[in-house]
Amino acid sequence: MGNAELQSIHIHPVKAFRGVAPREAGVEPWGLAGDRRWALIDDGGKVVTQREQPRLALAAAEPMAGGGIRLSAPGLEPLTVPVPEPVATVPAHVFGTKVEAVAACDAAHDWCSTYLGAETRLVHMDDPATRRPVDPDYALPGETVSFADGYPLLVTTIASLDALNSLIAQGDRAAEGPLPMNRFRPNVVVAGTEAWAEDTWSRLSIGEVVFRVARACGRCVVTTTDQGTAVRGREPLRTLARHRRVGGQLLFGQNLVPLSAGTIRVGDPVRLLE
Numbered sequence: 001m002g003n004a005e006l007q008s009i010h011i012h013p014v015k016a017f018r019g020v021a022p023r024e025a026g027v028e029p030w031g032l033a034g035d036r037r038w039a040l041i042d043d044g045g046k047v048v049t050q051r052e053q054p055r056l057a058l059a060a061a062e063p064m065a066g067g068g069i070r071l072s073a074p075g076l077e078p079l080t081v082p083v084p085e086p087v088a089t090v091p092a093h094v095f096g097t098k099v100e101a102v103a104a105c106d107a108a109h110d111w112c113s114t115y116l117g118a119e120t121r122l123v124h125m126d127d128p129a130t131r132r133p134v135d136p137d138y139a140l141p142g143e144t145v146s147f148a149d150g151y152p153l154l155v156t157t158i159a160s161l162d163a164l165n166s167l168i169a170q171g172d173r174a175a176e177g178p179l180p181m182n183r184f185r186p187n188v189v190v191a192g193t194e195a196w197a198e199d200t201w202s203r204l205s206i207g208e209v210v211f212r213v214a215r216a217c218g219r220c221v222v223t224t225t226d227q228g229t230a231v232r233g234r235e236p237l238r239t240l241a242r243h244r245r246v247g248g249q250l251l252f253g254q255n256l257v258p259l260s261a262g263t264i265r266v267g268d269p270v271r272l273l274e
Contacts, residue, residue: 004192004270006206007158012185013069014061014122015039015147016049018227024265027209027258030128030144031152032187034063037128039092039101039147040112043119046093047147050222053116054230071108073115081108086126094147099132101125134257138214143257151214151255155198156186163195164252168239176235182227183236184219184253190270198254207268211256218249 012019015036026033038061040048050056059073064080072078081104089100101123103109108122125131125146134143135150145152161181168177181189188206190198201213219240224232240250 001193001197001270001272004190006188006264006266006268006270007191008181008189009264009266010182010185010187010189011035011063012061013038013063014059014071015047016053016056017071018057018060020062024263026263027153027261028128029152029258029261031146031148031258034067035153035187036147037067037125038069038104039094039123039125040116040120041090041092041101041123043121044093045091047095048116048120050225051220053118054225054232055116057225057227057230059115071111076111076115079107079111081105081122084124084126089126090121090123092123092147094132095149097132099125099147101131134214138255140212140257152258153187153211153256154185154217154253155188155190155211155256156181156184156253157193157195157198158189158191159193159195160198160252164236164239164244167243168235171239171242176233179236180227183223183225185222186253188256188264192270199251201254201272203259203273205269205271205273206264207262208260209262209264210259210273212259214255214257216246216249216251217253217255219252223252 009025010021011032011034042048062070067083070080084102084104086102090103092099092101104122112120112122128146134145165178203212244251
């Protein structure tokens, strides 16, 4: 990969909320430390995402010492939420899979429900080592994941985004581009590769940490949501459908599973291992 390097790191403490971009992050077996350990569930226990509530793009979650979070959103006073005591669990349904989680405090329940105008509860994954296995069709024994869509990390590349934006510019909806990388909500963004090089990766290292590529990432309607305004368009799904459709999925980025622990830092070299 030549001079490929880690350009940015992105952690989303609450699934579907805006996250933070630290200069370094710890890598745990189930993902980046603090990434998507919290999620919202509706009154039926289903996890709520930007698929159903695009306004979540405007809500932010900042990690606090000890694992708590500070929530902020337009029209509401910020709220600091501590990690709840794991005295009891509630079921959270993530794409049809039941996961046990711990409900946050009542103040968090009220805050989230007020913002969305619907009964919503914030929950915390207390033990990611045991709560939710990775899809067995693409997992090695014992691999687990937080509240991320399906895999511990998502990697994207600058070159592929540039290539996608070029394709969007050639279409009849060019006014929707160019799109920023935050449409794809990655954990790690790599610079210095060829466009679509990640399609061929199977094992790589970022700094001191080794990852395996589980599978390509199929994209959904969230990518059409402007993360700064919560307004939806038709790109990039329209262009991905024309140029990146494989087996019924529209692909952009790759899902990673850590094979070792450690710390990754912006500027770390990214190397293919096989």
